[in-house]
Amino acid sequence: YFEQHAVDCIKIVPSHWKALSDPDRLLLPGKLLIFGGEALEAAVIDNIRASGSTCTVVNHYGPTETTVGKLLHVVSRERIYDSVVPVGKPFSNTRIYVLNDARQRCPVGVPGELYIGGEGVAAGYLNNADLTAGRFINDPYFPSDGVTLYRTGDLVKYLPDGNIVFMGRVDDQVKIRGYRVEPGEISRVLSSCAGVSQGVVIAREDKTGSKRLIGYVVAADFDRDHILEYLRSRLPE
Structure with a gap:
């Protein structure tokens, strides 16, 4: 399809992208490549960089419970990333916290669970009050403003530059081809x-x-x- 059509933009799960690529021919659009759904390995960026592609690469994060993306990071051509690419900084009217088990804010470099508030956060899980009560809470720092936070279950940490990096799960949930x-x-x-x-x-x-x-x-x-x-x-x- 790529050989027959000009494709400017793709949004895709990294494992799906890798399955559709091979070392001699990467699946690269003309302008914009957006990854999401699972951790983006730095090796993927290294391969894209080595290919000479000029398309912009974005790492994007947003669980189903927040409807749309809530964090993003535009990949730098000059930056050498560690094992994974950051999920970035909040956008789209989003409130972000990285909290420990006592729901206190974690300083830079200290892992904690990611909480998300703002527009797009769901009201809860349909016909599942217990799970809703455990995952959707009032903002403990601004309890009077009526903002609901979603507990993602994702373990993250702040980098010194303000970007957030995904580290794993606080439970045993895994992603298989982008599915929980x-x-x-x-x-x-x-x-x-x-x-x-x-x-x-x-x-x-x-x-x-x-x-x-x-x-x-x-x-x-x-x-x-x-x-x-x-x-x-x-x-x-």
Whole structure:
């Protein structure tokens, strides 16, 4: 499609971009490449830089619960990034906090959970009051202004230049091709399969750096096909 059409802008998950690229031909638009949905590895930027492309690259962050993007970082051609590219600074009428377990602000360089407030933040989860109460809270620093904060569950830290960098999760949630996955939920389903006395699921990276799910079981009589059929009947593909 790229060979036949002029494409100026792409917004894509990094793992999807890597799957559509190879060392000899990167998937690069003419003007603007926006990454989002999962951590952006510095190696991706190194490859784009080495290609000689002049398109602007933006790293973008915004969970579903905030409707739209809330942080962004325009990649610098001169800057050498560490292992991952920052998710950047807030925009689009956004209030950002990096808080510890006591909901106190974390100083520069100290990891904490990312809280997001401002326009676009959802009212909560439909028909799930318990989860809503745990994830959507009043702003503890300005309780009278009625702003709701969303607890992202993402572990981040401030860099000295004011950018925020993603470090992982405060729970065991992982991203698989941009989709949120709770390995603990899959482990519980796996363990409930007849013949399985214990099961656990973890995310492992393959040779391309993409994550995939691997299940381990303790079973008196291991029947792989039976277990896979059981999982398919209760979980997304």
